[in-house]
Amino acid sequence: MSKNMATATTNPNRPIFPFTAMVGQEEMKLSLILNVIDPKIGGVLIMGDRGTGKSTAVRALVDLLPEMTVVSDDPFNSDPNDPENMSDFVREKVQNKEPLVINKKKISMVDLPLGATEDRVCGTIDLEKALTEGIKAFEPGLLAEANRGILYVDEVNLLDDHLVDVLLDAAASGWNTVEREGMSISHPARFILIGSGNPEEGELRPQLLDRFGLHAQIGTVQDPELRVKIVEQRAAFDEAPMTFRHLYKQEQEQLTDLLFSARERLPKVEISPDLRMKISQVCATLNIDGLRGDIVTNRASRALACFEGRGKVIPQDIWRVIPICLRHRLRKDPLETIDSGEKVKETFQKMFDI
Template sequence: MRIAFPFSAIVGQDDMKLAMLIAAIDPGISGVMVFGDRGTGKSTAVRGLAALLPPLEAVKSCLYHCDPLADKSACATDCTHRGAGKVTQVETIATPVVDFPLGATEDRVVGALDLERALTQGEKHFEPGLLARAHRGFLYIDEINLLEDHLVDLLLDVAASGENVVEREGLSVRHPARFVLIGSGNPEEGELRPQLLDRFGLSVDVKTPDTLALRVEVVRRRDAFDRDAAGFAKRQAREEAKVRDQIIAARARLMDIETPDTALEWASKLCMAVGVDGLRGELTLIRAARAVAALKGGTKVEERHLRGVAVMALRHRLRRNPLDETGSSTRIERAIADLFGA
């Protein structure tokens, strides 16, 4: 089994790491979009997070690894969890993290008829696709801005409904497909469709390190990992366990985090000041701040939590202003300073 570079050993890129931790704590944040230069650790961070995440309890032998505590009516039409009187057997699985290849066919994404079984046994059997594998986990799309339009449309439908419906070749299958979407891409290679970008809860920019000490440390750690991956991972195991424990504790605290009216007013004032369309910006801002409060061991959402996630929650939701040459991040930071002080 290939060893992933430890998430806790990634140097710099604090915004990217925080955004991914927020998504791990509260999957309802919808997803994380990471824009940046090549070779800045985007894929490394995703694969490191996958190895770090705590395991899940799932229905044993279920193709969709359904939650054994969930309502059976929400399961797939062919899930073993369904059926009156059945005793549900449970197994522990790793949190799914599925790579979405750019060249994937629609059948591979949504699932299709198992042709081999149909030809050899004469049975119609559904072969689940990538969306089924990603249920209750993460779906990672590298170079997402190069994804074909028909696959983008498909992702939009599933992301909005939380389920995948396949009706073709005599099959009629409906199964849950709720996952955190993580995308990465280089803006120079093309823009992301606004409809898809809006589905990401958080958006961050990653840059190539611009200080000598930081670049040297990144190279030193990566070189040590390439020389002895197992040894490097073993030395980093304590830090990995610490981050994993923080995620577990934050998930447990999340529902008890208080959100005072002052925090709601702060979020709405900021969204109004920068001209965010709709209310998704406020909702995401509050959810992200609540997750950060849980991660930091707080009991309620405070202004510092909102400030820490404001840019990543709102930067991709701003309307372009041709008369303002400043970037969206700068506009948000300027609005924060004007409204609430430096």
């Protein structure tokens, strides 16, 4: 691992506020949980006021992430059982019938700093080594480290356009390609993209906004009792982090086990053709561009049903997830902010006769 990558990866030794200790912000927590159960949902954009726990919640998610099987000496976290998405390094070993050293590692979360250079994000080719030794010497970047994990961008609406383009290319293809002086190297770059930001500081480009599977809106808690509880918990954590974490150890372990079992059971969860049809009718009525809204709503509904122990999706599952799946895909006036989800809910009620 390069020095840059080491500093960008979330520090596992730094005490993290427990996810199960967070008060309120249910929409944000649900969005994160659904993405852990089904990474193909496509990540989540969390937008809200300053000081509402956006970064705290995302970093707290690290504790809950399950392990994955990787090829130990591969810098791209290749899955030894997925030939289509493994790196060239691993594929050559397989073709040459060389033994693969396989182990388990916790899914990682990588921070993408706003001021990062394109080389740091994508990686670089050591041209001098390539010319003198005749080998492709590649220094992996953050996209390599984030493969099969989470890529987190805080204040994503302030991200430079050139990095937005890089993320769009990687998110669209699942691969990252680095070219220099006629040389080209590609590696898998499939990650859960999580972004957070304050809408007062600017909106995202529509192309990047559409790449987020879910959109969670959060606001400052107004209930005085809840505000006091949040302040007290934060003070207790800051004073004695390890002691505070120990208080929630059992709840954290229970949620981790539940998420692991949900990931295992997810392929068996069913959604009826009738519910699929109604989801698409809602998307068509709302004039949602493309089919990503339909796909994400189906996936999120199945993930929620699985999380709550059901083998089949019910209309209530769709009701709970469809606002966060569609609100950022609605066509809107340039001067309007993103709909809170009321328009989506109204259309849902008409289609489902609720």
